Amino acid sequence: MKHIFIVNPVAGKGKTLSVIPSIKKYFEDNPGDTFEIYLTERRGHATELAKKAVSEGTGRIYSVGGDGTLNEVLNGMIHSNFTLGVLPMGSGNDFIRTLCPGINPHDLTVEQVVEGSEKIVDCAKANDTYFINVASVGFDAEVAENMKLFKKIPLVKGALSYILSIFYTLVNLKPYTVRYAMNDKTGSSDYLLIAVCNGKYYGGGFMPAPNADLNDGLFDICHVKSVKRRVVFRCFPKLKDGTHETMRDIVSMHKSNFIHLQSDQEMCLNLDGEIFKAKDIRFEILPSSLKILVPKISS
Structure with a gap:
């Protein structure tokens, strides 16, 4: 079997390069398959x-980096005969948290990922771009x-740039007036954010989606209206632990296989960590469209 590893050398503050010797050693110890x-x-x-x-041909292709790298690899391999593997080395690694509940993404080894089991999952599309995890429009995308x-400022990195960006975005807060349509509902309102x-x-x-x-x-x-x-600061802790649905005056949850968003102003869209801008976005789910490797976790 062919194994392709696509490594983002700047993800995880450059720590991704440290995994390359482990990849090489795994295949030296397990000859038979080829790797690149x-x-x-x-x-x-x-x-x-x-x-x-x-x-x-067929084989397995691995994203070695963060969620942004995963999104790029997905958009290159979707609809192929390859299975997608994820070796999380970024700062967020959010998709792997859903795929492997309860694990620390940084604890996953090359062996656990390569020897994982294949599973067919849903994928999704926003206009012409595919995504696998979460797409969001509004405040969080603006952040x-x-x-x-702030990352361009010397000595401002990581968490500090995130905190400064939150305050900057809050000061310049301009909610989007969005028209939407989904399976069971249409409407228009001013929104702080919409997460798909x-x-x-x-x-x-x-x-944002505990279920x-x-x-x-x-x-x-x-x-989120x-x-x-x-009130924005009240929302953050509840979004963090998944209890935001209790804020029924401003939060509503829906299930749908598509949602169409339109606005007269450009909406900032965060797609698995990649930023885009558009006034008209159609999201659709693609059921059972992707083969993915679920890492082997010892019980």
Whole structure:
């Protein structure tokens, strides 16, 4: 069997490179299968590498990096005869939290991932781009976008850039007026955020969709209406532990196999950690469309 590893060398503050010797050693100790390792060089390169790698034959292709790397690899290999594996090395690693509940993503080994079992799961699409975990529009996407401003400042990194971005986004808060349509409902309102979820987690462990299921053929959709700035801080702890549905005056949850969002202003869209902008976005679930490796976890 062919094994293709696509490694983002800057994910996880460069720690991804440290896993390469472990990959090589695994296949030295387990001869028979072939393996190839490719390093990404720019945004979008993982998609290019994946498309080329899966153009012939069958095998397994692994994303070695964070959720953004996973999204790029997915968009290069979807609809191929390859199975997708995830070796989480980023800062968030949110998809693997749904795939392997209760584990620390950074504790997963090459052996556990390569020797995992194959499972067929749902995938999703936002306009022409595929995603596997969570797509969100609004405040949280703006925070992710604005982090780029603070990361350019010397000595401002990681958690500090995230905190500064939250306050900056809050000061400049401009809710989106969004028209939406899904299976059982249409409407229009001002929203703080809308999260369209295949998986449970995003943003480094926040849980917008505690009941999401990778195999049910449905999105779990979280609507948070526009609120005053001080109320935003009440939302964060509840989004973190998945109890936000108790805030029924501002939060509503829905299940649907599609949702169509339209706005007169450009919406900031966070797609598995990748940022896009659009005024018209159609999300659709693609049931049982992806073969994925579930890491082997010792009981």
